[in-house]
Amino acid sequence: MSASFNSIIDAATLPYARAGRYAYHFVRGKLHYDPVYRAILKNGLLPNEGRLIDLGCGLGVLSALLTEARNQHQAGNWNPDWSTPPQHLELHGIELLDWKVETARQALGDRAIVCQGDIRSIELPDCSVAILLDVLLYLNAAEQRQILQRIARTLQPGGTLLLREGDAAGGLRYYVTSFAEHVCCLWRGQDWQALHYRSATEWIALLEELGFSVDSLPMSQGTPFANVLFRATRIV
Ligand SMILES: C[S@@+](CC[C@H](N)C(=O)[O-])C[C@H]1O[C@@H](n2cnc3c(N)ncnc32)[C@H](O)[C@@H]1O
Known part of the structure; x- marks a missing residue:
């Protein structure tokens, strides 16, 4: 039997009901409409074992998805066209905002370690x-x-960094990306916040300078945005 992505989303989202309606619907929407989660799973972008750290993990959406993908695979429900999901990957998240940490912990329980902290200093x-x-x-x-730079030092040789950002050279789609992010900040009650974008070429140059080999995948399918996912491998 093969699991559809929708059934993985259903199971991954369910534990967020414990944290309230907002968390439940936000995570459902994110998993349904943001192409990055499907791409990470389908294309096998993660190792089978070791430790994953999700910096700025928000509500822990990626950990919820990976946990459920592993469960479904172990139960024999997996799409044979997709890569095997990680089976022995320890999941760690770091998040700045207390309420997001609390929500992620409520939903994930002991399936992931979620710490409150600032990725600039932790x-x-x-x-x-x-x-x-x-x-x-x-x-x-x-x-x-x-x-x-700190990630480059922390990653084991051959380890992977997955970085998703808007492409500042993405034309009209870039302006939509940046505008939508500003609106989200205002909606969250923040003042007009400075946001710092770079072009995809600039991201690649920076990552290469720091000792990564990089390939990139467009990551805006089905959205009006100009997002790119960089897969950066620490050169051994
Ligand atoms: C747009 S959300 C993305 C959340 C998550 N990465 C995801 O894809 O669902 C950005 C997250 O980064 C967190 N963040 C921003 N600055 C941070 C910092 N300095 N240290 C830790 N987390 C931070 C925010 O609180 C927010 O949860």
């Missing part, structure tokens, strides 16, 4: 894969470089 555990999905735009250029 000590990073050694890892085989690091994730930064839509987070670096909140940091200025110097902070972006510094966290990527």
